Amino acid sequence: MEDRDSRRWGQKGTAGATFAGLLEFEHVSKRFGRTAAVQDVSLTLEPGEIACLLGPSGCGKTTLLRIAAGIERPDSGRLLFDGQEMAGPSRFVPPEKRNIGLMFQDFALFPHLSIIDNVAFGLKNLPREEALKIARHALERVGLARYAANYPHHLSGGEQQRVALARAVVPRPQVMLMDEPFSGLDQRLRESVRAETLTLLRETRASCLLVTHDPVEAMGLADRIFLMRQGNLVQSGTPEQLYRHPADAAAARFFSDTNEVKGLVQGSAVVTPLGRFPLPRGGNGREALVLIRPQGLKRAAEGEGIEGLVTEARFQGDDVKCTVLFNGLEEPLTALIHSRSAPSRGNAAWFRIDPEHVFVFDSATSQPIS
Structure with a gap:
């Protein structure tokens, strides 16, 4: 049938x-x-x-x-x-x-x-x-x-x-x-x-x-x-x-997989081990939760962006699902990289973060920081 x-x-x-x-x-x-x-x-x-x-x-x-x-x-x-x-x-x-x-x-x-x-x-x-x-x-x-x-x-x-x-x-x-x-x-x-x-x-x-x-x-x-x-x-x-x-962190998670990174609000940005992420309004001292979709981690030219160690690379057709360790983070992040430019397992590679796939929430309330 x-x-x-x-x-x-x-x-x-x-x-x-x-x-x-x-x-x-x-x-x-x-x-x-x-x-x-x-x-x-x-x-x-x-x-x-x-x-x-x-x-x-x-x-x-x-x-x-x-x-x-x-x-x-x-x-x-x-x-x-x-x-x-x-x-x-x-x-x-x-x-x-x-x-x-x-x-x-x-x-x-x-x-x-x-x-x-x-x-x-x-x-x-x-x-x-x-x-x-x-x-x-x-x-x-x-x-x-x-x-x-x-x-x-x-x-x-x-x-x-x-x-x-x-x-x-x-x-x-x-x-x-x-x-x-x-x-x-x-x-x-x-x-x-x-x-x-x-x-x-x-x-x-x-x-x-x-x-x-x-x-x-x-x-x-x-x-x-x-x-x-x-x-x-x-x-x-x-x-x-x-x-x-997304209205809150749970809504962001519901629509796709996310990497979660903790940060601290300093001035008009959230500071994390992956760098600074701008905010619409400033503030100081608040703990923030930064969600990054796997497709938001892009391959960068050597010496540009953030260096990480690729501990796993799984071919999925058009994309390769990579597990990447970055300095300053306890847990590895997941990246979806186009198969033509994906790094191999065991190698160091450079990455940049696409701001369209980054969401910043208040750690205490899970609401967007604005």
Whole structure:
């Protein structure tokens, strides 16, 4: 079945368009026993926007999605859809009346229904012939029309994922909710299915809120990212904003590996064994935490920059992952160097630090020093 998954999907331009919805969370909170799953979260999904709820397991992102779907009720706060209250102190609208498409990581296909009947399941208000025509059209779009008469157990995981996507979009929902929809696919298949899903979502013009724990996936899919941690909304913005301007040290660590170096604020810079890093404002005596992404350590010409001893060098294709010891540091740092210019293990080499990959935080609060 793997060769079927690797084929291109159906022709573009066949997805039905709809009017995108505006989804708003206003000070939403939800507890399960003594555990606060979501705490006073406010966010807005704009019409036609593709946004990701991003964070580690247990941070509250799936709970927010279930509140949007109507599967859970908030303990406080409100959920609004195009300005109308869907859940709140005075009203609760059941899931089937919200014009929201749902797609979860286990696909939830009906094993006793054929593929085309699975896709047509949400079109019961239409005559059967019309519903089957629309369902077949959706299967063509995801490249599975010839398996319409098959059953879910006949298909691979990637094919089942596409069927679930087709079923979710055929009712033309104004908002699509997707919970880790690609987590069960292998890496190669995940990338291709993810790209085609993004294309289909753009064609339908539905607003989409997608849950993921993968920052690379979020940056590749989202117009905007909502970063969650321990039930709280930590930061929101475009992928570039969150990557280049993390709200705190934990946010910086979440988006990539980091090297951590301690320093001391002196005047308008942080002084470390690797050199001085400028600050927007001056100060004295504060301890600082400097985070440097591995790609921020660049190879320099001999005699320029900082000398270090390469204790390990692992080839990774385009890059070589180097472990480097520098004078004044107790722990080695990790550097990602292009394979054409990477040093060899056991040799000394010179490095410079790209300031775009350097973040300075207060050691006590983990907040940016400004």
